[in-house]
Amino acid sequence: MLRIHFTSDDLARITLATGADPLWEVLLSSYRLRRKEGAVTFGPWKRDVVRRAGPEARVLSALAPLRGYAVDFLTPAGTGSSLSAGAEALRRTPRTRLRNDLAELARRHPGRPFPRWTRGLAEGAPEAVALVADAVTGYFATMLDPFWSRVEAQVDHDRSRRVRALTERGWEGVLATLHPSASWSYPVLELAFPADHDIHLDGRGLVLQPSFFCWGAPTTLLDTGLPPVLIYPVERDLNWLAPTRSTSQQALSALLGTTRARVLEAVAVSACTTTQLAQRIRTPLQTASHQAAVLREAGLITSRRHRNSVIHTATSLGRSLLNGRCGLTS
Known part of the structure; x- marks a missing residue:
């Protein structure tokens, strides 16, 4: 908590x-690249960029392991929506901050091997700091800028x-x-x-x-x-990238019906109330509530009451169905 x-x-x-922070989006998108969560929303982006992932992504993964603590200095404050300001702030990171964050990283990930260049980074070596700043800008240019x-x-x-x-x-x-x-x-x-x-x-x-x-x-x-x-x-438009529906999305719609498929996809993005669900799929509240009830009966979502709202969450079965991993047999 x-x-x-x-x-x-x-x-x-x-x-x-005032807008999206490029450095936070670099860090968080590097997790989306390596994790399976959010396949419905980020799958098209991931399939597009994964083949272009280069050494910049490996630099980020060294400082932001798949789970747990990532060094705080990767996302300096006060740079707003400017990538260049963020990269410059990275280059000016105090040596004490570098040393403390990397010590914390090692402490929270015992036994994890770290690249040799991280030793120089902990000492504030200019070439190591430049490596990280260049990795951030290079990653952004390749993986995010076309979609920014x-x-x-x-x-x-x-x-x-x-x-x-x-x-x-x-x-x-x-x-x-x-x-x-x-x-x-x-x-x-x-x-x-x-x-x-x-x-x-x-x-x-x-x-x-x-x-x-x-x-x-x-x-x-x-x-x-x-x-x-x-x-x-943020609450995302599920079709933020693709102008047309994929084959798997079409198959899901054929199985569940278009509206219920959209409801399941919307709930899988993140847990939401019935009101938020209706807003996400742009449907009347009563329709959203009814379709959620049908999916709940099918075991594809769960619903729990929180104060005056009902919060819906996709089940593992629902997520497996969305990701095409559910082996249904007759």
């Missing part, structure tokens, strides 16, 4: 990021929704709806997280950073002394 502790000053110092306008469009859409929520209900309304797991009771915001982690803002405020490649639970930095930031997943 992630707990973010606010003071009254912090509510006045919340900032909603679509990524930005998805993030901008989410930001517009948050601005409307802010106008209608204030920051408390925004915080309470950031994620299906969000629970806001002043002065603490609680969110799903892989481990217990507390951040005391102490008047520093909080940057809310929407992310396209963030999957599942929100994320943040480990070092609570760094400028506080909360990265949360």
